Amino acid sequence: MKHLIPEFEKLRERFPAGFESSLVLPCLRRIQQDRGYVANSDIEELAAYLGVPQIQIEEVLSFYTQFRRKPIGRWHLQFCHNISCSMNGAENILAHVERKLGIQPGQTTPDGRYTLSTVECLGSCGTAPMMMVNDGYHENLTLTKLDELLEELE
């Protein structure tokens, strides 16, 4: 984590004085972007850097769905299966991808290429069904579009 401290210092300048605790989420996001997940050493170092208790960071990591403590596949496929996506065929799309990749939600392919997840509403209901691949939204999914996309993701 330590090599990110210059960036964190810049971030700190944008916040009012006394807002160190608020930096927990943005710093964790940056650490995860850098390492792929948040390691135990990151928790210790970030707690020391911000002057917040380690337990606060542990709580944050376990509370929010976007944080992870372990590495995942190169491509994180997150399928929305909330109401509007389900009403537009999300279960069908998910079943297709499960068959194709041979994994269930929560699992990673043995080659480390894909991790599959289901998620709740991502605010893309008018363009359902949808999935998120790493940071990007892929909307109005069809089986054909999905197959083409999976080919492109090396």
Added chain:
Amino acid sequence: MPGRQLIMSFPVTATSHTLPEYRARGGYGALAKALGQMKPQDVVKEVTASGLQGRGGAAFSVGRKWQVVQHDDGQPHYLIANADEGEPGTFKDRWILENNPHALLESMLISSYALNVRHCFVYIRGEFDLPYRRLAGAVEEAYEAGLFGRNILGSDFACDIVVYRGAGAYVAGEASGLLSSLEGKKGYPRNRPPRLTVKGLYQRPTVVNNVESLSNIAWIISNGAEAFKAVGTPKSPGTRLFSVSGHVNRPGVYEVELGYPWMKFLDEDCGGVRHGRAIKCVVPGGVSSKVLTGADIANLKLSHEDLWDAGSTLGSGGMIVIAEGTCMVALLQVLMRFYHHESCGQCTPCRQGMGWLHRIVDRIVAGDGRADDIERLYYISKFNDGTTICGLGDAAGYACSGILDKFRDEFEYYIEHKRSKFGGNLECLRSS
């Protein structure tokens, strides 16, 4: 077009979200007017007089919320735009963030001036990538143009803004949960009183407003409260952005003048239900609002008062249209799974109740439903109401009892026959 447009009043192009184009549409004129001609108290008065109601779900008067903040109490005040849009069916704030971010920023500057705020924040959900990039880009543009920072437009008004990204928690969209999250903690909601306008972020007076609520402020200051009240109905002034999804031909975000006939909107603007089906029911404003059947809405207008009279609410504006032939048991299963997943676990009735609701609906779907399960669902829905710190448990109860009230026969059928009356269908397929 369903009435007059205040926020979506321009054609969207590849560059219509940028500062030069926003300025060409008259942007930041309202800020100049507020700073040059109005005292902060005048701005609060104007917003109160406009009758603007919150657009996040509760429809509480924006002006009355603001009036609680004492301008010169010697404390720092904070303003937060709630962009943690996560109510299933809702994606209208995303439209503003992607296509009209400067309307939000200008409105936040005016609001900060009115509320004596030095530092304001946008709390945006962590999954929103393009909306974040558009908003962050707009913030950079505004700083470069001297619209944030010190001596804004040559005045002695100073204001800074931080765009803060969430990390995936529905409950952080609840205003006090949002503040916990913005303090770098898990997003636990807090007991009121004290109100957030008295003790909010880091125990300082804090106003949390929805993105769309705030985005109306610049228009109100430009055109005046009277002009705003001339749009919409006397009890529901202005417009609302509705995000329409489900079994409609033309889903998307629409700005609707309040008081516009509901069916006309669905038939003419949204292109009607797919495959010419009849409407079975509509979720009016996010899944936490009670469903209304096709017959219920036939003569309703899209206004707060009409929806309240019908026993529901415009909520977050997330309108989901459900066609005839859809299985409401399967639909409730999706909703209960959602609330169970999103319960933060702080309050016992919600932590336990959400799991119970979810598991009971699961067992009905699995063909193991018991004769008294419907009453059990009602009982849990009711005991959640008002017994928890935030509204998540209440909302799940409304969603559950709302569907049971209207479609009890489907649940009885499912429990008795161990199968769905409608083949478990959630999709609107051509043939069935």
